[in-house]
Amino acid sequence: MDDFLAARSQMALSLGFHIIFSCIGMVMPFFMAVSHYLYLKTNKIVYRNITNAWSKGVAIFFATGAVSGTVLSFELGLLWPKFMLHAGPIFGMPFSLEGTAFFIEAIALGFFLYGWDRFNKWFHWFTGVVVGVSGLLSGILVVAANAWMNSPTGFDYIDGKYLNIDPIAAMFNDAWFSQALHMCIAAFAATGFAVAGVHSLMILKKQSIDFHTKSFKIAAIFGTIAAVLQPLSGDISAKFVAKNQPAKLAAMEAHFETEKSASLIIGGIPNIEEKKVDYAIKIPGVLSFMAHGDFNAKVTGLNDIPKENQPPVAITHYAFQIMVGIGMLLMAISLAYFIALWKKKNWLQQKWLLQLFVLATPLGFIAVEAGWTVTEVGRQPWIIKGIMRTADAVTPMPGIAYSFYLFSAVYVSLSIIVAFMLYRQIKMVPKLYDLP
Template sequence: MDDFLAARSQMALSLGFHIIFACIGMIMPFFMAVSHYKWLKTGDTTYQNVTRAWSRGVAIFFATGAVSGTVLSFELGLLWPEFMKHAGPIFGMPFSLEGTAFFIEAIALGFYLYGWNRFNRWFHWFTGVVVGLSGLASGILVVAANAWMNSPTGFEYVNGQYINADPIAAMFNDAWLSQSIHMVLAATVATSFAVAGVHALMILKGKNTQFHTKAFRIAAVFAAVSAILQPLSGDFSAKDVAKRQPAKLAAMEAHFKTEEKAALIIGGVPDEKTETVKYALKIPGALSFLAHGDFNTEVTGLDKIPKDERPPVAIVHYSFQVMVMLGVAMMLIALLYLFILWRKKNWLQKRWLLKMFVLAIPAGFIAVEAGWMVTEVGRQPWIMYGFMRTADAVTPMPGIIYSFYIFTAVYLSLSIIVMILLYRQVKMVGALYDTPANQSLPDNH
């Protein structure tokens, strides 16, 4: 492994680790706020207990996300100094605003965790809402910065120099809206299915059924709504990518030949040497329609892209297929769950329904990781699309491979620590929240 590959691998590892905690940090505070609201309105202390349990999970993920996010910020400067030298003044605004949102989130979380029976009840609830809103703002701002790398704007490029920077135009680039919507929904789907699945597992085990049933239903509704909206945002994103990054779309679909009535490829094994796809299901005209809204429109293939500017087709195509497959599976579960809420409420306690949610625990996060593989690898060989290649931005400092090994060990250790903390948290739920209905917990819990 050379230093360039080591730098890319370290960045991929850091991002892949951080994004899980970022997703949970963006969405789970809203679960907490909904449960808290239900307690304030109904007086049912089971909701209070759910809220307190979730608030501890939010604290764990906030701390881990803060550490891994800080590492990513440093890595941008240390691993890609040439990129940050030119790009930093242009797209630095969303990062600085994200820092502000992070501080607000940290302060609000502190108020929330230590505000039980100390603040006005509704002000206390409001601090939890602020945790969610500021976390959501942080995620959107970071995605805006990443979107700029896919759609650079807000500057003039003259004689190899980046001049007349406009940070506002850079932040609100052509890609930020579609990427932000898609990422927020993806985070909601992933977090909702994971949380609902954990509580479904506890129900199946017969542990604290009342507690876990109320928690499950809150998360399941979030999961159902977001999973149905996600394909719509995916269509919006795909149409945007078709216009701005035709090479990425072609790699996603393993679309080698420019043609009208382009077929949508499902599955398949792409062969970049022969520029063919084996064992694929092809739907004639469907790619033209999905990309441009017309079954007859021409779709740019990889044959129109210079070979040294093509992304790695296989990894982008496989990642895209995994993301779509899991997204469709979760959408079907969501449709079934909403149908049950509407017409078959007596099915809500069926074990097969709970088992489906248990099986879906990792699905959303696998889809998120696959989606980011599509976004990042599909942009290659560019770090700043159309302007700067990734190979030209990497640090000249030798020995990056050792840094990669060290960071791999650190992230593995953090993963183990987080899993231990979460396992202990789940066990604590059994000890602390196995209380009769309408019996609240002591403050020191």
């Protein structure tokens, strides 16, 4: 493994783990706040128990998210020094504000965890809400920084120099809204289905039925609503990509030839040499409509993009197909759940519905990982689109491969520890809260 590949792999590994920790850490506080609110309104002890249980999960993911996020910050400077030399002064503001949001989140979480029966009950609830809001803001700010890499603004690039820097314009770049919206909804969908899946498994095992049933309902409502909204944010993102990153769209769809009334491709295996997609289902005109709102619109193909500027087609295409396929599956489960809530109440007692949620437990996060693969691999070979190539930003320091192996071991160990801690928390629910 050469150093360039090792540096990219290490960033991918770090981001791949951090995105899971951060998604759960910024979404679960909202679940916690809802259960806490229900406890304050109904005075049912089961909701307090749910809040306590979830707050422990929030604390675990806050800690692991903080550690993995700090590692990412150092890696940006250590692995990509040329990138940070020029980009740091431009897009540093969202990172600075994210640090502020992180400190607010840490303080609020401390107040919440140790504030039971010490603060006014509504102030205590409010501190839990602050944990969620500040965590969500942290995620939005980090995504804004990443969006800048896809749509660099807020400076003039003249003769290889970065001049007239405007950090506000850089933070609110053209891509920040579509990326932040899509990421936030994805985080709610992935976390909602993951949490609901765990509780549905406990219901099927007939453990602490009342506790897990109420927990399941809160998480499932969040997750299913987000899953239904996800295609809308996906459409906004796709239209932005079509307009501003045609090479990425071409790779996502394995679209080799520029043409009008372009077909949407479902599945298939890209054949790079023959510039076609084998075994794919094609729907004429739909790609043109989804990209530009017109069935006859022209969609740029890879043939009009210089080969040295083309992203890796196969990886981007497969990742995009996985993301979309899982998104459609989660939306179908969500619609079934809505029908159960409104029309078919007896479905809520059926094992098959709970089993669907159990099967869907990891799917949201697989889709999140696939989506970030599309975002990052689809931008290649650029680290700053159209300005700086990734290969030009990597550190000249040798031995990065050994660093990659070391960090791989650290993250795998961290994930095992987190999984063990969560498993222990779930198994201890009846003991901790004396539930049947």
